[in-house]
Amino acid sequence: MTETGTLRFSKEHEWIRVEGEGRAVIGITDYAQKELGDIVFVELPSPGDSFEKGDGMAVVESVKAVSDVYAPFSGRVLEVNAALEDSPELVNRDPYGEGWLVVMELGEPGELENLLTGEEYARLYPTDAGRKSDG
């Protein structure tokens, strides 16, 4: 179970959790997974791939819609969530936990300054309401 309050958010519906040692986990928000509906495919980058902030780095496909996931900051991909290959529905079931997408190398912590707090994100997208995830 994850407090959304400890996360940072992008306006593009990604969440970012700093794990220390220059690592940050990235996923999509509860609001986003609800908007998309049943997720049936997640196209992930490979570990080692580098992205500039704003680059498309993953694709999430639901039955009705396809959506890009953009790098919320610049850096290199360290790990990807291989479980999503067989179980993309984890993103629906547990968006802040088992449904994480990638771990990225975080160079400058300052990169996160422009991201939103849980409260700010919840104000923009009230469905999420800063509540706890179901995971």
Place this chain on the structure above:
Amino acid sequence: MGAIEPGERQENDEVAGSSDHRARRTALYPCHLEAGARLVQFAGWEMPVQYTGIISEVEAVRETAGLFDVSHMGEILVAGEAAADVLQVLCTAEPGRVPPGKAFYTFLCNERGGIIDDVIIYRLAPDRFLVVANAANAARVLNRISEKAREDAGGRVSVEDRTEDTALLALQGPMANPSLSRLAQGPAQRTALAELRPFRFIREVRLGGTGCMVSRTGYTGEDGFEIFVASSDASGLWRQLLAASGADIVVPAGLGARDVLRMEAGYPLYGHELTEETTPLEVGMGRFVSFSGGAPFIGRPALERQAAEGPPRRLVYLVLQGRALPRQGYEVLYKERSVGRVTSGTFSPTLRVPIAMAMVEAGSDSGEGDGKDEAGWAVVIRGEPAAASRIREPFYRRRRR
């Protein structure tokens, strides 16, 4: 994440997440809110795209039953002695030869044989027909019939838009029949409903006390019924249909599930497979074009010519390897050559694979008529070809019980 875009970019399609207060609402709107539906705008109507989720709703329809609100469809009543003659000019069937109590699927075509709409027409009586049109095309179909009635029948045929006061519910799935039975009044009606053959209808049935017209039709590939009821009685009937068999048997299902179900069953949809630039012959629906009767209809010469020469394009069914989804407009390759475009695509919850319908050049494939699945196909998804096999039959056929 990017703007959450619908995979299918059709003008009349829903736009995920948008709801326009100018949009029309069906009589069942309060029921949808109650059931926690996600509403989207579709062809000018605010409609439920899903309740619990598209996949679970598809599974319910295949395993038990789903209840759909399709009241956005246009209902047009055509009445008068010359009603059959007016419709004959406009559609590819022979309305005059259909007996009262029977419905038929047909196309309204333009002069080039292109499809203006695909409709189901119910012959209510020798001189009365009910035309059910796609929501996006309803106004156009109404105008076309009205115009023809004025020109050819000089006021002897009345054309009336009944969309507003008619609600249309579709109860679909293997448990549709037993579920409907529970609301039928007495054994005679129960038997009549159970034994109703496909494309037949009963004009007057009482379901839980509500007067309805019930037909054995649907758009899901399952057994099922479509129920016409006065808008004022619709929400009561909706609740009764859900309650009569228990919530785990009949579940509300939205337009998202309906679209996936029709793709699995291989049914074409207007704006996808069917357009004004596509003929019924190109989508493999030649059996709904009646050349045998001598009656002339709009588009007949063009369609006859195409039937003689062979249609230049054809509709194919593709099963994809991998998990990326084919969407409308994606390029289709056969042996690495571009041969056409995807018209509809989705993840099939029943087959657990991505599926697509595509319009391709005729003769682009080699194994014409050998009855075998055929490899060598691909759909270009985000610049990468995803391998596919062409299958000869629609993706899903229900087992007859």
